[in-house]
Amino acid sequence: MDMSVTINHYVVLSSILFGLGIIGFVTRRNAIILFMSVELMLNSVNLMLVAFSRYRADMAGQAMVLFIYAVAAAEVAVGLAILISLFKHVRTVDINSFSLLSDN
Amino acid sequence: MELYFWIFAAMAIGAGIFTVTARDALPSALGLLTVFISLASLYLHLQAPLVAVFQVTIYAGAILVLVVFVIMLLMTPEDKLAGEQKNLPFRSMGAMLGGVTLILLALGVRGVYCMVGEKALSDGFGAPKLFGSLFFNDFLMHFEVVSVLLLVALIGAVYLSKKNF
CATH class of the missing domain: 1.20.5 (Single alpha-helices involved in coiled-coils or other helix-helix interfaces)
Structure with missing residues (x-):
């Protein structure tokens, strides 16, 4: 059996990491771990882009990864700032206690 | 070269599992750091040295430090999440959703191989x-x-x- 590493291996690895990110995002209640799950998903997409860029011999994929880095940095900066200002009100990072917009 | 991929792929998956299952945020952040580093190594394997450098400097160097800083600011010792297992139906539902997505993605991959032929790399790629x-x-x-x-x-x-x- 041919065991050389193909694009398939990278896509499977990327899918596994993306699935882990989803599992972490929907099962955890710690808001910081939620952020880190999103980062995990973004990284799996980056891996997919770089793998396809390698196998299609097209460097545009690598340039795209750089834009994803910029968007991820912006997301983390704003998200963590929101988290900190939210923490000042409810004194916790448990997402179940973030109910400032609900009626009751 | 195959061993290189398997080592870092296993490292990334193991650290990813640790990231989403760790009880506290700081061990989880360290697991995420391991994922970033192993993905940077895989980028080197994929002829993308510049992306590997950016992965280490931007993700491991800037974003993760920001996350660890926020953990330091917010995690007081008395801030334990009470009743971690309280909403078990929701949690198992979420885990099932993630598992199904994972399986669907892995199944969808099977069509990729015939779609993508590997191209020869030009000189100085990456x-x-x-x-x-x-x-x-x-x-x-x-x-x-x-x-x-x-x-x-x-x-x-x-x-x-x-x-x-």
Whole structure:
């Protein structure tokens, strides 16, 4: 059996990491771990882009990864700032206690 | 070269599992750091040295430090999440959703192999020189838009962390 590493291996690895990110995002209640799950998903997409860029011999994929880095940095900066200002009100990072917009 | 892939793929998956299952946020962040480093190694395997460098400097160096800083600011010792297992139906539902997504993605991969033929690499593929000329010719406008986005995020972050927001 041919065991050389193909694009398939990278896509499977990327899918596994993306699935882990989803599992972490929907099962955890710690808001910081939620952020880190999103980062995990973004990284799996980056891996997919770089793998396809390698196998299609097209460097545009690598340039795209750089834009994803910029968007991820912006997301983390704003998200963590929101988290900190939210923490000042409810004194916790448990997402179940973030109910400032609900009626009751 | 195959062993290189398997080692870092196993490392990434193991650290990813640790990231989403760790009880506290700080061990989880360290698991995420391991994922970043192993993915950077895989980028080297994929002829993308510049992306590997950015992965280490931006993700492991900047974003993760920011996350660890926020963990340090917010995690007081008395801030234990009470009743971690309280909403078990929701949690198992979420885990099932994630598992089904994972299986669907892995199944969808089977069609990829015939779609993508591996192309021969041109000379100097992945070199910073080529990357720079591509980046500042074809993607110049995108680059400017992203710089505006970063500026907006910067201003937003400063505004949100003001004292009496």
